[in-house]
Amino acid sequence: xxxxxxxxxxxxxxxxxxxxxxxxxxxxxxxxxxxxxxxxxxxxxxxxxxxxxxxxxxxxxxxxxxxxxxxxxxxxxxxxxxxxxxxxxxxxxxxxxxxxxxxxxxxxxxxxxxxxxxxxxxxxxxxxxxxxxxxxxxxxxxxxxx
Amino acid sequence: xxxxxxxxxxxxxxxxxxxxxxxxxxxxxxxxxxxxxxxxxxxxxxxxxxxxxxxxxxxxxxxxxxxxxxxxxxxxxxxxxxxxxxxxxxxxxxxxxxxxxxxxxxxxxxxxxxxxxxxxxxxxxxxxxxxxxxxxxxxxxxxxxx
DNA sequence: AGTTGACATGGAGTTCACTTCAGGTCGCAG
DNA sequence: CTGCGACCTGAAGTGAACTCCATGTCAACT
Numbered sequence: 288x289x290x291x292x293x294x295x296x297x298x299x300x301x302x303x304x305x306x307x308x309x310x311x312x313x314x315x316x317x318x319x320x321x322x323x324x325x326x327x328x329x330x331x332x333x334x335x336x337x338x339x340x341x342x343x344x345x346x347x348x349x350x351x352x353x354x355x356x357x358x359x360x361x362x363x364x365x366x367x368x369x370x371x372x373x374x375x376x377x378x379x380x381x382x383x384x385x386x387x388x389x390x391x392x393x394x395x396x397x398x399x400x401x402x403x404x405x406x407x408x409x410x411x412x413x414x415x416x417x418x419x420x421x422x423x424x425x426x427x428x429x430x431x432x433x
Numbered sequence: 434x435x436x437x438x439x440x441x442x443x444x445x446x447x448x449x450x451x452x453x454x455x456x457x458x459x460x461x462x463x464x465x466x467x468x469x470x471x472x473x474x475x476x477x478x479x480x481x482x483x484x485x486x487x488x489x490x491x492x493x494x495x496x497x498x499x500x501x502x503x504x505x506x507x508x509x510x511x512x513x514x515x516x517x518x519x520x521x522x523x524x525x526x527x528x529x530x531x532x533x534x535x536x537x538x539x540x541x542x543x544x545x546x547x548x549x550x551x552x553x554x555x556x557x558x559x560x561x562x563x564x565x566x567x568x569x570x571x572x573x574x575x576x577x578x579x
Numbered sequence: 580a581g582t583t584g585a586c587a588t589g590g591a592g593t594t595c596a597c598t599t600c601a602g603g604t605c606g607c608a609g
Numbered sequence: 610c611t612g613c614g615a616c617c618t619g620a621a622g623t624g625a626a627c628t629c630c631a632t633g634t635c636a637a638c639t
Binding site: 580581582583584585586587588589590591592593594595596597598599600601602603604605606607608609 | 619
């Protein structure tokens with residue numbers, strides 16, 4: 288649900304943006320953003336303004352974009368934390384690469400499996416169409432939207 | 434994890450098979466099978482032998498195969514229950530078809546989204562390979578501290 | 580000055596899909 | 610007959626990832 292292409296961090300003011308704006312932009316919910324920070328998923332504790340409120344920079348935004356990409360490909364919070372920890376330490380590029388590559392491997396496998404299952408699903412659907420279709424000869428655009 | 438092609442229900446004896454065997458065959462765990470039954474995911478309460486133990490028929494096996502296909506494409510237990518309920522009632526073929534088709538729709542979208550994210554992941558990996566690769570010419574034996 | 584709305588914190592609560600547990604029943608090998 | 614292992618039930622527990630709540634602080638309007 289929710290396509291997260293992160294509209295290219297359109298102009299984050301130098302003062303940064305508030306958590307509400309980031310929530311709206313990422314679709315993440317302010318609670319979730321705070322939760323992610325608590326869980327050590329951010330590169331560093333988000334800087335605060337005078338009143339103690341978080342101010343996200345465009346760098347934060349693109350990091351979050353990366354998190355979303357990882358999450359939506361099924362990476363666990365624990366693994367994202369690992370990656371964040373590595374990214375906080377210098378000279379860990381190789382390790383990060385290992386994490387990303389093994390994640391990629393899992394994603395590809397998952398993708399393949401889902402596609403196989405989709406075929407099975409299609410077969411089942413065809414069977415139903417066969418059984419029911421004779422009267423259903425109208426719907427077929429692939430859009431079962433309302 | 435776990436490819437579930439259900440080795441074509443190879444010869445289920447007329448007496449049916451025990452829950453342990455089904456577990457081994459489906460990779461599902463006896464507890465999960467009982468849980469699914471409790472949740473109303475089976476077509477009917479699995480018949481029991483004299484001692485009250487479940488005996489799965491080959492029909493049960495293939496139904497379970499269907500459940501696995503649905504589950505692995507991300508269908509919730511609640512939706513699988515809905516489908517089971519419909520399948521228990523006669524003349525609901527059209528409704529079942531609707532459920533399956535809208536599920537298919539979601540699967541296809543999810544698939545597309547994951548593929549987009551995979552590309553982003555690949556881009557990120559390439560960047561890391563670029564940054565790290567030049568030195569990656571040999572197997573990194575020791576720990577790269579600092 | 581007062582009200583409003585966004586944001587803060589620590590902690591509790593929720594949802595989902597299982598998984599484990601405690602205690603009991605059978606069928607069969609020895 | 611005695612174990613042993615497989616199975617049974619109802620209920621409680623688990624882990625992941627949020628999500629909500631009570632209470633409190635500020636900044637900015639009107």
